[in-house]
């Protein structure tokens with residue numbers, strides 16, 4: 001970090017990197033550093049936003065106010081959309097026409113996003129994500145008694161199970177798919193769980209039960 005750094009972009013929970021939540025104080029430290037250097041702090045909330053981590057935004061687990069943040073994916077419940085939010089001060093740097101995009105601001109995607117946000121609010125899906133997410137976390141932690149599992153971590157409904165060294169993670173993903181559970185690989189050996197925000201505890205039990213069957217068979 002030095003005066004030549006214009007900005008820092010981070011996720012509050014690294015998604016593809018392995019579902020790695022920022023350690024306590026990390027984002028606050030970044031905010032102090034960027035402020036001291038006159039650099040921007042931008043948060044990528046594309047995976048963590050809209051309740052995924054048990055708060056509306058991942059950054060809400062901290063006291064940090066970023067200069068800008070990005071959202072997409074869940075924002076319109078599957079309809080293609082991307083959004084950038086920024087401070088009033090930064091917005092002045094982007095006058096009309098300077099930040100163009102063919103389909104930017106399109107009314108259909110925007111209407112869908114508003115409908116999604118209404119549903120999220122009406123059904124308290126953020127609170128639901130926090131409570132069912134904690135439940136999923138406990139269920140995944142219990143799988144650490146199997147030798148094939150070396151760790152469990154995450155926030156809300158963004159979770160990972162770290163597989164032990166020597167386990168063929170790709171084969172586990174394929175076996176899980178065969179058995180009806182869709183997970184992706186994140187980082188080197190982490191199975192990423194990112195279920196719909198409407199998932200119930202019963203459905204978590206069913207899914208984790210399948211995971212347990214597949215993982216329990218591994219050496």
Ligand SMILES: *Cc1c(COP(=O)(O)O)cnc(C)c1O
Nearest residue numbers: 011015044046047072073081082
């Ligand atoms: C998917 C994703 C992106 C890319 O989003 P687009 O809307 O496809 O540009 C960026 N960051 C993270 C963390 C993502 O998961």
